[in-house]
Amino acid sequence: MKIMNCPLNGPRNISEFVWGGEVKPMPDPAATSDQDWAEWLFLENNEAGIVREWWCHVPTSFWFIAERNTVTDEILKTYPAGDVFKSRVDFAAKAEKQS
Amino acid sequence: MNAIAPASHLRRSFIYRLLAASGAEFGEVNGGAVALHYGGSREAELATARRLGLADLSVLPHGGFKGKGTVEWLTAQGLAIGPDSNVAYKQAGGEWAARLAPTEIFLLDSLAGTGALLQRLNAAWQWAAAAPRPAQGYPMPRQDSHAWFMATGAFVPEMFAKICGVDLRREHFAEGAIAQTSVAKMSAIIIRADRPAKDGRVTPAYHVLADIASAEYLWTCLMDAAAEFDGKPVGLRALRDLEA
Amino acid sequence: MIPAFVPLKILRYGFRKKYPAERFIPPAKDLKKSYDVVIIGGGGHALACAYYLAHTHGITNVCVLERGYLAGGNTARNTAIIRSNYLTPEGVRFYEQSLKLYREFSQELDFNILYSERGHFTLAHTDAAVRTSRWRAEVNKQLGVNSELIYPDEIARLCPHLNMSDKVRYPIMGALYHPPGSIARHDAVAWAYARGAAKLGVEIHQQTPVTKILVENGTVKGVETPRGTVYANRVMQAVAGNTSMVAKMAGFRLPIRTIPLQACVSVPLKPFLDQIVVSGSLHVYVSQSSRGELVMGGSTDPYGLYSTRSTLDFKEGLLGHMLELLPMLGEVKVLRQWAGMTDMTPDFSPIMGLTPVKNYYIDSGWGTWGFKATPVCGMTMAHTIANDSPHDLIKPFYLDRFVEYAQVGEKGAASVGH
Numbered sequence: 001m002k003i004m005n006c007p008l009n010g011p012r013n014i015s016e017f018v019w020g021g022e023v024k025p026m027p028d029p030a031a032t033s034d035q036d037w038a039e040w041l042f043l044e045n046n047e048a049g050i051v052r053e054w055w056c057h058v059p060t061s062f063w064f065i066a067e068r069n070t071v072t073d074e075i076l077k078t079y080p081a082g083d084v085f086k087s088r089v090d091f092a093a094k095a096e097k098q099s
Numbered sequence: 100m101n102a103i104a105p106a107s108h109l110r111r112s113f114i115y116r117l118l119a120a121s122g123a124e125f126g127e128v129n130g131g132a133v134a135l136h137y138g139g140s141r142e143a144e145l146a147t148a149r150r151l152g153l154a155d156l157s158v159l160p161h162g163g164f165k166g167k168g169t170v171e172w173l174t175a176q177g178l179a180i181g182p183d184s185n186v187a188y189k190q191a192g193g194e195w196a197a198r199l200a201p202t203e204i205f206l207l208d209s210l211a212g213t214g215a216l217l218q219r220l221n222a223a224w225q226w227a228a229a230a231p232r233p234a235q236g237y238p239m240p241r242q243d244s245h246a247w248f249m250a251t252g253a254f255v256p257e258m259f260a261k262i263c264g265v266d267l268r269r270e271h272f273a274e275g276a277i278a279q280t281s282v283a284k285m286s287a288i289i290i291r292a293d294r295p296a297k298d299g300r301v302t303p304a305y306h307v308l309a310d311i312a313s314a315e316y317l318w319t320c321l322m323d324a325a326a327e328f329d330g331k332p333v334g335l336r337a338l339r340d341l342e343a
Numbered sequence: 344m345i346p347a348f349v350p351l352k353i354l355r356y357g358f359r360k361k362y363p364a365e366r367f368i369p370p371a372k373d374l375k376k377s378y379d380v381v382i383i384g385g386g387g388h389a390l391a392c393a394y395y396l397a398h399t400h401g402i403t404n405v406c407v408l409e410r411g412y413l414a415g416g417n418t419a420r421n422t423a424i425i426r427s428n429y430l431t432p433e434g435v436r437f438y439e440q441s442l443k444l445y446r447e448f449s450q451e452l453d454f455n456i457l458y459s460e461r462g463h464f465t466l467a468h469t470d471a472a473v474r475t476s477r478w479r480a481e482v483n484k485q486l487g488v489n490s491e492l493i494y495p496d497e498i499a500r501l502c503p504h505l506n507m508s509d510k511v512r513y514p515i516m517g518a519l520y521h522p523p524g525s526i527a528r529h530d531a532v533a534w535a536y537a538r539g540a541a542k543l544g545v546e547i548h549q550q551t552p553v554t555k556i557l558v559e560n561g562t563v564k565g566v567e568t569p570r571g572t573v574y575a576n577r578v579m580q581a582v583a584g585n586t587s588m589v590a591k592m593a594g595f596r597l598p599i600r601t602i603p604l605q606a607c608v609s610v611p612l613k614p615f616l617d618q619i620v621v622s623g624s625l626h627v628y629v630s631q632s633s634r635g636e637l638v639m640g641g642s643t644d645p646y647g648l649y650s651t652r653s654t655l656d657f658k659e660g661l662l663g664h665m666l667e668l669l670p671m672l673g674e675v676k677v678l679r680q681w682a683g684m685t686d687m688t689p690d691f692s693p694i695m696g697l698t699p700v701k702n703y704y705i706d707s708g709w710g711t712w713g714f715k716a717t718p719v720c721g722m723t724m725a726h727t728i729a730n731d732s733p734h735d736l737i738k739p740f741y742l743d744r745f746v747e748y749a750q751v752g753e754k755g756a757a758s759v760g761h
């Protein structure tokens with residue numbers, strides 16, 4: 001079986017992981033347009049080549065980032081999400097519409 | 100201890116019917132019905148535990164704490180917890196504090212099963228009345244979320260090799276090591292906790308914790324994997340005898 | 344005993360000029376400078392579209408550009424299941440039209456595609472699956488599609504080989520039974536459309552990848568290939584697993600992920616399994632081909648890839664579950680295995696019709712379930728291109744449904760059943 005290196009648990013069978021999709025910057029849900037929100041939700045680069053993605057180690061629910069080549073099926077690098085996201089992102093709650 | 104019918108106890112294992120069908124005789128431990136032994140002679144069951152035995156400890160007290168400040172708070176309560184995650188730390192009373200993550204501790208009672216430590220901790224933990232609340236984690240009840248099995252004996256690593264991708268042989272998986280991994284295609288936590296006898300003889304032993312809703316499935320898979328090595332169910336008495 | 348003169352007779356017949364071996368498509372010529380329509384991709388969908396453009400709309404100045412060989416993509420890799428028992432009214436209507444075209448196919452195109460009605464069983468192993476089956480049956484019947492929820496006694500009667508024991512991990516509790524469910528010879532479908540289109544004047548160029556798409560002021564002008572630039576008034580793409588990469592050349596992104604889907608066949612066995620059997624809970628489906636091979640598949644790979652490699656994990660999982668349904672296959676060997684790259688959408692419905700680029704059309708998001716739709720896709724895309732306006736049947740599958748949150752959720756009917 002293919003082996004992936006989990007930054008928390010070390011090398012494990014790929015069957016212990018779940019693919020989470022591309023890392024993309026999330027727009028501020030309170031400030032963004034429906035169009036931009038839908039694009040963030042649904043549109044994919046779906047690159048043939050090197051991609052940066054979310055992965056989850058299921059037994060520990062540990063989310064991390066992996067770089068892999070989608071043409072050669074090679075995993076190049078895995079690292080904790082904290083290496084990319086250095087600080088907590090807070091979004092203000094959208095003000096309720098007054099009727 | 101007198102034999103009891105597990106159905107007469109509110110606290111009984113999810114898989115008590117499977118255990119009973121294999122000949123388990125139950126006794127009361129800390130108010131719950133636990134499979135103590137399986138018919139045959141005490142020596143024979145101990146020999147099985149040395150070779151390959153599977154025990155169900157789900158009724159014994161287990162629980163945990165989680166969140167920012169957990170380890171600091173538990174340390175203040177007198178527990179000895181080391182710095183590494185994925186390592187279980189043995190406590191003075193024979194309990195295990197399994198550090199699953201920097202801020203998550205899974206607690207397993209000793210095989211005496213009195214639940215004294217967990218009771219003391221649960222009583223001591225209080226949510227501060229008002230903010231600012233200290234970072235002290237919060238209780239993580241596990242008694243009814245996790246089935247708790249123990250696999251013992253020389254053939255355990257070979258048995259696990261059939262259903263789990265992590266190498267559990269002694270040279271690679273030290274005492275106290277934790278693997279949070281997949282066993283028989285379901286998520287499970289394995290903790291190495293050998294049973295040393297007074298005469299110096301050490302029996303390899305591993306705790307297995309997994310979603311209680313699938314306890315019957317996992318038990319059946321483990322029994323199936325063990326059959327090849329003549330593994331059999333053993334009771335709590337045999338596990339205790341391993342340390343005698 | 345055969346009289347000695349028979350072989351001679353056959354030889355003489357063979358050498359007569361009166362019955363030359365048929366060539367499906369004329370030998371390749373040079374590319375012209377421009378065409379009315381250029382179609383990117385040479386799979387079943389592209390060829391069907393070319394055929395209907397020429398046949399129904401009289402547009403014959405059409406060029407099909409295929410980077411490899413005809414039908415070398417998912418068209419010849421699928422497990423050839425054809426059915427219309429979907430979940431949404433939009434879906435059911437669309438696939439039902441495809442079945443109608445398939446039934447008349449061999450006749451209309453004068454090409455035997457071995458269309459074979461088998462009956463399609465979607466097994467339900469949980470209460471939730473029984474509920475979804477009932478839901479699908481009701482939607483189907485409302486739209487005139489033959490589809491019924493049946494229970495174990497009837498399943499056992501119709502499909503006596505299935506393991507109906509309750510001593511398994513997922514006992515069979517019911518099934519959605521769809522008598523019109525069929526299989527057909529998939530490459531024949533593509534060849535028939537290719538031959539039909541070529542007879543009407545369509546040019547088919549193999550070994551000709553599109554490497555760039557020319558867009559000016561938001562309007563497509565043509566495409567580039569290693570054999571030169573080709574101008575076109577209208578361009579359509581139908582490239583399955585490469586959908587996102589080709590759309591990117593045209594300048595837009597899609598809600599699509601490319602994920603491999605694997606399949607395999609057993610050694611040929613005497614015919615014993617008439618039906619097509621699908622199990623969502625077990626992630627398997629199986630039918631027996633006219634050659635006697637069991638054609639077997641499951642759900643897509645666990646992660647995206649532009650590759651057609653096969654894995655042992657897939658076969659282990661698939662065959663383990665297969666043995667739960669048909670335990671007597673224990674000693675049967677796997678003969679071949681393969682994979683295709685599927686273009687998966689979030690709602691398990693296709694993306695068809697107009698695009699952000701003027702005069703540029705798309706037939707995509709066919710994921711793991713587009714073989715059955717080959718005729719109707721050709722028909723509706725030809726209409727869409729000829730009129731620069733989407734055919735009624737494909738309107739629900741427009742690209743902007745994702746921005747408008749108007750998805751057509753077919754996961755319950757398409758995720759393993761294909």
Ligand SMILES: Cc1cc2nc3c(=O)[nH]c(=O)nc-3n(C[C@H](O)[C@H](O)[C@H](O)COP(=O)(O)OP(=O)(O)OC[C@H]3O[C@@H](n4cnc5c(N)ncnc54)[C@H](O)[C@@H]3O)c2cc1C
Pocket residue numbers: 383384385386387388389408409410411412413414415416417418419420421422423424425551552553554581582583584585589604605606640681682683684685709710711712713714715716761
């Ligand atoms: C294993 C498997 C099983 C399946 N089972 C079923 C099933 O049972 N029932 C069902 O209905 N569907 C099934 N499907 C799905 C079905 O096969 C596809 O949806 C359908 O065949 C798509 O047809 P197509 O013509 O759009 O794509 P393809 O046949 O893949 O054709 C696309 C063509 O585009 C070409 N191309 C790509 N890029 C370029 C470029 N830049 N320039 C020129 N040409 C290019 C490719 O070479 C390819 O030949 C299955 C798919 C797979 C992989």
